[in-house]
Amino acid sequence: xxxxxxxxxxxxxxxxxxxxxxxxxxxxxxxxxxxxxxxxxxxxxxxxxxxxxxxxxxxxxxxxxxxxxxxxxxxxxxxxxxxxxxxxxxxxxxxxxxxxxxxxxxxxxxxxxxxxxxxxxxxxxxxxxxxxxxxxxxxxxxxxxxxxxxxxxxxxxxxxxxxxxxxxxxxxxxxxxxxxxxxxxxxxxxxxxxxxxxxxxxxxxxxxxxxxxxxxxxxxxxxxxxxxxxxxxxxxxxxxxxxxxxxxxxxxxxxxxxxxxxxxxxxxxxxxxxxxxxxxxxxxxxxxxxxxxxxxxxxxxxxxxxxxxxxxxxxxxxxxxxxxxxxxxxxxxxxxxxxxxxxxxxxxxxxxxxxxxxxxxxxxxxxxxxxxxxxxxxxxxxxxxxxxxxxxxxxxxxxxxxxxxxxxxxxxxxxxxxxxxxxxxxxxxxxxxxxxxxxxxxxxxxxxxxx
Amino acid sequence: xxxxxxxxxxxxxxxxxxxxxxxxxxxxxxxxxxxxxxxxxxxxxxxxxxxxxxxxxxxxxxxxxxxxxxxxxxxxxxxxxxxxxxxxxxxxxxxxxxxxxxxxxxxxxxxxxxxxxxxxxxxxxxxxxxxxxxxxxxxxxxxxxxxxxxxxxxxxxxxxxxxxxxxxxxxxxxxxxxxxxxxxxxxxxxxxxxxxxxxxxxxxxxxxxxxxxxxxxxxxxxxxxxxxxxxxxxxxxxxxxxxxxxxxxxxxxxxxxxxxxxxxxxxxxxxxxxxxxxxxxxxxxxxxxxxxxxxxxxxxxxxxxxxxxxxxxxxxxxxxxxxxxxxxxxxxxxxxxxxxxxxxxxxxxxxxxxxxxxxxxxxxxxxxxxxxxxxxxxxxxxxxxxxxxxxxxxxxxxxxxxxxxxxxxxxxxxxxxxxxxxxxxxxxxxxxxxxxxxxxxxxxxxxxxxx
Numbered sequence: 022x023x024x025x026x027x028x029x030x031x032x033x034x035x036x037x038x039x040x041x042x043x044x045x046x047x048x049x050x051x052x053x054x055x056x057x058x059x060x061x062x063x064x065x066x067x068x069x070x071x072x073x074x075x076x077x078x079x080x081x082x083x084x085x086x087x088x089x090x091x092x093x094x095x096x097x098x099x100x101x102x103x104x105x106x107x108x109x110x111x112x113x114x115x116x117x118x119x120x121x122x123x124x125x126x127x128x129x130x131x132x133x134x135x136x137x138x139x140x141x142x143x144x145x146x147x148x149x150x151x152x153x154x155x156x157x158x159x160x161x162x163x164x165x166x167x168x169x170x171x172x173x174x175x176x177x178x179x180x181x182x183x184x185x186x187x188x189x190x191x192x193x194x195x196x197x198x199x200x201x202x203x204x205x206x207x208x209x210x211x212x213x214x215x216x217x218x219x220x221x222x223x224x225x226x227x228x229x230x231x232x233x234x235x236x237x238x239x240x241x242x243x244x245x246x247x248x249x250x251x252x253x254x255x256x257x258x259x260x261x262x263x264x265x266x267x268x269x270x271x272x273x274x275x276x277x278x279x280x281x282x283x284x285x286x287x288x289x290x291x292x293x294x295x296x297x298x299x300x301x302x303x304x305x306x307x308x309x310x311x312x313x314x315x316x317x318x319x320x321x322x323x324x325x326x327x328x329x330x331x332x333x334x335x336x337x338x339x340x341x342x343x344x345x346x347x348x349x350x351x352x353x354x355x356x357x358x359x360x361x362x363x364x365x366x367x368x369x370x371x372x373x374x375x376x377x378x379x380x381x382x383x384x385x386x387x388x389x390x391x392x393x394x395x396x397x398x399x400x401x402x403x404x405x406x407x408x409x410x411x412x413x414x415x416x417x418x419x420x421x422x423x424x425x426x427x428x429x430x431x432x433x434x435x436x437x438x439x440x441x442x443x444x445x446x447x448x449x450x451x452x453x454x455x456x457x458x459x460x461x462x463x464x465x466x467x468x469x470x471x472x
Numbered sequence: 473x474x475x476x477x478x479x480x481x482x483x484x485x486x487x488x489x490x491x492x493x494x495x496x497x498x499x500x501x502x503x504x505x506x507x508x509x510x511x512x513x514x515x516x517x518x519x520x521x522x523x524x525x526x527x528x529x530x531x532x533x534x535x536x537x538x539x540x541x542x543x544x545x546x547x548x549x550x551x552x553x554x555x556x557x558x559x560x561x562x563x564x565x566x567x568x569x570x571x572x573x574x575x576x577x578x579x580x581x582x583x584x585x586x587x588x589x590x591x592x593x594x595x596x597x598x599x600x601x602x603x604x605x606x607x608x609x610x611x612x613x614x615x616x617x618x619x620x621x622x623x624x625x626x627x628x629x630x631x632x633x634x635x636x637x638x639x640x641x642x643x644x645x646x647x648x649x650x651x652x653x654x655x656x657x658x659x660x661x662x663x664x665x666x667x668x669x670x671x672x673x674x675x676x677x678x679x680x681x682x683x684x685x686x687x688x689x690x691x692x693x694x695x696x697x698x699x700x701x702x703x704x705x706x707x708x709x710x711x712x713x714x715x716x717x718x719x720x721x722x723x724x725x726x727x728x729x730x731x732x733x734x735x736x737x738x739x740x741x742x743x744x745x746x747x748x749x750x751x752x753x754x755x756x757x758x759x760x761x762x763x764x765x766x767x768x769x770x771x772x773x774x775x776x777x778x779x780x781x782x783x784x785x786x787x788x789x790x791x792x793x794x795x796x797x798x799x800x801x802x803x804x805x806x807x808x809x810x811x812x813x814x815x816x817x818x819x820x821x822x823x824x825x826x827x828x829x830x831x832x833x834x835x836x837x838x839x840x841x842x843x844x845x846x847x848x849x850x851x852x853x854x855x856x857x858x859x860x861x862x863x864x865x866x867x868x869x870x871x872x873x874x875x876x877x878x879x880x881x882x883x884x885x886x887x888x889x890x891x892x893x894x895x896x897x898x899x900x901x902x903x904x905x906x907x908x909x910x911x912x913x914x915x916x917x918x919x920x921x922x923x
Contacts, residue, residue: 087632087755088721101725134608139601146597150590156779157585157906181538193644193781193805200651204685230801234655236687270539274552304538328607328808330644350681354644354805357779455608 024061024069037072038080045080046089049100056102060090063098124434125464131455132323132411133386136378141371142325142362149361160357162348164191164333168360171367172319172333179376180294181308182317184335190344193330193354195290195318199231201344201351202288202316202334207235209343210253210286217252218288225290228256244272247279254286259306260294261410273306280314286337290318295376297409298384313337321363323411323454324376331355331363383411386453386461393465398472403446411454412438416446419472423447429471435464475512475520488523489531496531497540500551507553511541575885576915582906583774583862584837587829592822593776593813600812611808613799615642615784619811622818623770623784630827631745632759633768635786641795644781644805646741646769650682652795652802653739653767653785658686660794661704661737668703669739676741679707695723698730705737710757711745712861724757731765737788741769746827748860749835764788772814774862774905775827782806782814834862837904837912844916849923854897862905863889867897870923874898880922886915 027044029037048054061069066077081098084090091101150156155165163169169186176182192198207216217238220229229239242251257276259268268276280287289306297303307317317335325331332355336344366372387407394402394415405414419426423439426447430437441448456464478495480488499505512520517528532549535541542552601607606616614620620637627633643649658667668689671680680690693702708727710719719727731738740757748754758768768786776782787795817823838858845853845866856865870877874890877898881888892899907915 083751086721086751088724088760101721102729129609131609134604137604137607139604143594143598143601147594150594153585153588153590156588156777158580158582159773159778193648193807194803196803197644197648197805200685204681207685227801227803230655234651234658235685270537270552273539278553300534300537304540309539322610326607326809327610330803330805330807350678352645352647352678352781354648354781356644356781356807356810357777359807359810 024066027070029070038076038083041066041070041072041076041080042083042089045084046087049089054100056100058100060098060100122434123431123436125456125460125467126436127451127453127456127464128436128438129452129455130327131452132327133379133382133454133457134326136375136382137326138371138375142366145362145365146358148365149358152361155361156357160353160360162351162353164189164353164355165357165360165364168364168367169333171364175367175372176305176317176319176333176335177308179373180291180302180319181304182319182335183308183312184317188336188338188341190334190336191353191355191360192332192334193356194322195320195332196227196231197354198318198332198334199228200235201347202336203232203235203237204347204351205336205340205343206254206286208346209340214253216254218254218256219252220256221258225256225258228290244268244276247275249283251283251285253284254288255280256288256290257306258290258292260297260303261290261292267406267409270303273303273309277306277310280310284314286314286316288316288318292318292320293323293410294319295324296380296383296411298380298387299408302409307335313339316340324372324379325363329359329363331359383454386456386458387413389458389461390451390453390465393462397465397469401472405448412450412452414440414448414450416441416448417472418445419447420444421447423449426472430468433467433471435467435471437468475517478521480521489527489534492517492521492523492527492531493534493540496535497538500540505551507551509551511549511551513548573885574882574887576907576911576918577887578902578904578907578915579887579889580903580906581778582903583778584830584833584905584908585777587826587833588777589822589826593817596813596816597809599816600809603812606812607808611804611811613802613804615640615804615806616808616811616815619815619818620784622815626818626823627756627768627770627784627786628759630824631742631753631770632755633770633786634759634763635768639787639789639792641785641787642804642806642811643783643785644807645773646771646783647678647682648805649769649783649785650679651686652798653787654683654686654688655798655801656787656791656794657705657737659797660791665704667705669705669707670703671707672709676707676709679741695719695727698726700734702734702736704735705739706731707739707741708757709741709743711748711754712741712743718857718860721754724754724760728757728761731761735765737765737767739767739769743769743771744774744861745770746775747831747834747862749831749838750859753860758786764790767791775823775830776814780810780814782810834905837907837909838864840909840912841902841904841916844913848916848920852923856899863901863903865891865899865901867892867899868923869896870898871895872898874900877923881919884918884922886918886922888919 027041029040063074063077067074081090085092089101091099093099166186168191169189172189173184173186190198190201215238218232219240219242222241222243224241232239259273279285287306291305294305295302305317307315314337320332321329390413391404391407401418403416405416407413421444422442424442427437427439438450440450478492480491514525514528518525532541536543540552542550544550617637619642620640623640624635624637641649641652666689669683670691670693673692673694675692683690710724730736738757742756745756746753756768758766765788771783772780841864842855842858852869854867856867858864872895873893875893878888878890889901891901
């Protein structure tokens with residue numbers, strides 16, 4: 022070994038023995054010191070590098086502890102066989118951002134964060150950070166009680182959900198909660214039969230992924246054609262034209278009747294349930310029924326910030342024993358600090374005020390977008406749904422497919438979501454939450470130019 | 473309906489039509505208005521309650537939208553069949569805190585949070601909250617790039633891990649990451665064979681749960697008796713006597729040799745890898761090998777706060793294509809705000825300083841605990857391992873089983889974790905991280921009194 026080549030870095034904060042160790046490791050890694058090579062004795066190492074014998078010994082001891090060096094009694098130190106080859110640079114992952122420059126994005130999952138009360142949130146975070154005792158443990162796997170209490174009240178007030186804090190489970194996003202729900206149902210409703218779930222068309226890939234990975238049989242259904250052979254778990258998103266669609270009161274009632282008659286459980290993903298602009302929000306299915314067969318999912322991604330991963334599930338009382346069995350097996354995924362901050366935020370009434378402000382803002386954007394579409398497209402566009410959610414669904418009178426039209430729009434810098442592709446009435450979803458108010462008119466103008 | 477019984481709450485902020493609607497809903501829910509009951513006409517409602525006809529109409533429209541009321545053309549309004557029965561109070565879940573009062577807890581999962589730099593963390597949170605654009609979207613499902621870059625550097629510096637940011641996946645805890653890892657391995661290593669994993673004794677229930685739910689075959693193994701028929705995925709926790717045990721350099725080398733010879737993947741759960749008190753921490757297996765067959769898991773629960781749910785996985789480059797396939801199917805579980813805060817915290821060197829402080833503190837507690845055990849128990853106690861992790865493993869010279877002895881300790885208010893139960897050398901784990909320095913001696917004194 023060319024230990025003589027070692028040059029100490031006198032500016033480094035690392036002690037000398039660590040620096041020498043790194044040099045030797047590097048030589049072993051690079052193959053310059055193949056396994057079995059004899060290393061300098063302690064005395065020689067100390068002499069060559071003009072270090073103390075203690076430093077030399079500390080260095081070799083550390084290398085032995087790390088497995089880079091072996092010592093043979095009476096013989097000395099040897100480079101160990103550590104199976105190293107120099108690291109290949111990591112493969113650059115495929116995919117990523119390759120789309121042309123998007124100037125106006127009607128296809129994103131963004132919200133309007135300009136209204137987010139960051140200072141207020143910061144205050145609640147600071148308050149939560151003061152609770153050292155609570156923060157030094159792992160917290161309740163079900164979620165902090167303070168937040169579950171606040172949610173029991175808030176979900177009742179805002180969505181008509183009727184439940185006790187014991188029925189609520191907190192999680193970092195709907196997927197984490199679906200893992201737990203899947204386990205609970207496998208231990209109860211599907212304890213003796215193959216687990217099956219059917220999602221309302223067009224389904225929801227990220228939920229289906231969880232079920233499939235847990236070996237559920239996954240299918241789709243439509244409210245219009247409900248067959249008796251449907252599975253005992255139906256997944257619907259009654260207030261959201263994007264992940265499912267907005268169900269009419271009649272359809273809601275039918276669904277609940279079906280659930281009662283067929284002893285079917287309904288997994289109600291109440292995504293965007295708060296956002297109904299031209300009438301008071303419709304009560305959740307959970308609140309319309311006795312809740313015995315409804316598993317309710319609520320999320321704060323659209324109400325606060327998508328970057329805050331906070332969701333909750335409400336289990337029917339009958340499934341709580343099965344949850345108890347699984348309770349300790351699933352660590353809480355949501356940050357305790359953010360849970361406590363949200364609990365304070367809700368209890369002080371800030372969430373209610375914030376949602377009110379958001380609804381007002383989105384209603385304005387919604388109205389402006391409709392006005393612009395009507396002004397520029399006149400009779401060529403048909404607005405199919407706009408009353409709720411953060412997306413508007415439109416149909417165009419156009420002989421081309423929605424895919425081609427979306428491509429043309431993208432070339433102009435406007436991104437839209439094509440859905441029903443067939444002409445003469447190709448359909449699109451336009452997400453209006455994330456786009457700035459002042460961008461709506463120019464974006465629609467551009468769409469008109471290329472459609 | 474006794475609509476005459478309605479009394480408006482003049483102090484309520486709810487508009488009148490909402491208050492009336494709530495009253496009617498309550499009557500429907502309670503069964504006082506059975507399905508099909510005819511409701512007062514608009515004119516009558518307005519007259520009885522002395523409200524405008526518009527208010528009455530708004531009220532009924534809302535009740536119809538919510539599905540509580542149906543209107544029949546030319547006939548009027550009727551209570552709908554909404555399948556309601558008044559909510560039963562939720563069953564109080566079984567379990568919960570029933571243990572006697574614990575005065576000194578050697579069995580918890582707590583850390584010492586007195587050193588946590590809360591003010592500094594708050595500053596990083598505030599800084600992150602300023603990035604509105606980033607926070608208004610869902611963020612990178614793989615985790616924020618800034619944090620992955622910081623982690624690539626930090627994990628190299630602190631644990632010898634060698635990887636590019638592209639290989640890192642962030643998640644809210646190890647379970648969330650294991651879900652993704654399971655999916656990746658099913659699409660690559662186990663694409664054509666039944667998925668099997670073996671965990672080093674005594675295993676890790678919360679990891680096993682994830683694998684089992686994903687239909688993996690789960691077994692245990694011991695390093696001493698590695699059989700050629702072991703599965704192609706081994707789960708070890710080389711630096712942690714609690715979840716696995718501290719492996720010697722020789723055992724580490726053997727494990728890596730096995731991995732190379734049998735083309736076996738190693739899932740290295742580097743829990744508490746930083747906490748080695750009486751020598752520099754040993755490099756991770758990932759860092760000792762070329763990393764091609766190591767999946768590395770790191771966590772910040774013990775380094776910062778358990779209540780901060782931030783963990784990361786490092787995939788070998790060869791598994792990145794399989795990850796790309798699954799990338800969009802798993803939403804990020806960790807809060808973007810906390811990810812960005814941690815990135816800043818690491819980049820500024822605060823994490824390194826904090827870990828140094830923690831190590832110093834835990835080393836002191838560790839030393840004090842050993843001194844107290846030796847002083848009070850003299851030759852009766854044998855300290856089996858103490859060099860690393862946050863737990864000390866001890867054996868007692870005692871004719872009773874560790875379960876009985878743990879029970880006796882609990883009666884005195886001291887909680888310990890019994891492991892090997894058989895006398896004459898029952899074994900225990902004592903967690904020393906969460907207990908206060910000044911509590912160590914009194915706790916050991918109490919143990920001596922009852923053992």
